[in-house]
Amino acid sequence: MNNNRTVSDTKKAFYNFHTRPINSIYNRVVEELLVEMHLISVNANYSYNPFYGLGVVTAYDRFMQGYSPEQDKISIFNALIQAQEEDPNKYRTDAKGLEDLARQLSASDMLSWICLSNNIDNTQYLQDYLRGISENSKFRYSRLFAIGLFTLLEIVDTEFIKEQEKRTEALKKVCQALNLLEEKLLKDIDLYLSNLERIAQARSAMEDTLEAAKKKREQRRLEKENISTTANNTSEDSE
Template identity: 55%
Template sequence: MNNIRTVSDTKRTFYSLHTRPINSIYRRVIEELMVEMHLLSVNVDFSYDPIYALGVVTAFDRFMQGYLPESDQESIFNALIKAEQDDPQRYRGEAQHLQELAKNLSVKDLIASLKSPAEGTATEWLGDLQAIAINPKLKYSRLFAIGLFTLLEQADPSGIQDKATREQILSQLAEALHLPQDKLLKDLDLYRSNLEKVAQARLMIEEMTQAERKKREQRANEAVGASAPDTSN
């Protein structure tokens, strides 16, 4: 009988690899991502693919943007992937490679190629997408959706910002890849909304930190002024 790793096992491994405290605003983000990845990894229908890896990397980098100390970001990412018994460099390398490929392909070409693959047109990762489209046991995930959306951002950074255009493109891709359209749109709307919330929370913390710094400086200046000798007489 195989022993399936538990969420507790994964968390224990993570905190043994990254031993420094994690700022509270980010701890929940990291643990939710960790649990999501763990539950996928133990699902019999789940299989790793580069688009999923890109989703993991993108979600981590964007939610962790502004984390201090900045030097801890790499340690946290490495611990996260190793806790899932995988290779951080594999995730980083494949994510970067996919984004470079996507920059050379328009969204229109992407959808057309999925419907009727054109020989020599970004076949390397179109092959991954075509394999996904014909997989009857594909385990859809939010992280895969984020990876797919990141590819679209690289292929058409301006067009994907328009809500109507974005939803039309995502609907076409969902149909071509046999993904749950409503869930895809909902997951990506929530992802974008959560990014905004984290950015707002980060801004609030920065403002509070600056205000506290100014108060300390003001108190220090007042203390210096009070201790200075009176030379008016």
């Protein structure tokens, strides 16, 4: 990986990989994610891990929900990763592996596993990543890594995001176990949830606008048909 890449280099690479226009409501999301990933990946202390991969996949899929056409959504994701000189298939594969693991566990087991106090068969290599992070004072923390951890807890407990006190308590335990900055992680997750709500509202507003425009076009079409029918009837009567 070339750590001397500039933001401009990464953007140029992205638009070389994905050449179609991006829908306006999603353009800012893509740009911000592209730059965020760039700044993470060019840092000297950056090292990919599956939890970061899950965070990227989750953030992208959540923020891009409803994007059309679907094929472009896939192309944009691939371009985001390729622009960082990484493999999009690895991100998807690692994310799915962690999601599948989470669906097999209870909320308490998942939290204990993340906090390195519970071992699960065939997951030692994943815990090795977490253990390495907890012991690495130079670990390159990122919001996307935090989203990956949060996603695991969210999968095992769908009410997790709704109960702030419960959510905060669990995330504090994670921070303590992995030696992460508690205030930073909690703030990042709150902002993430707030942004999800904001983009959902924007998407809803866009859908309402499109629906209103569709109804207006249909109304005009019916009016034209009525005018045409009236004109034809008048012509027939005059004959």
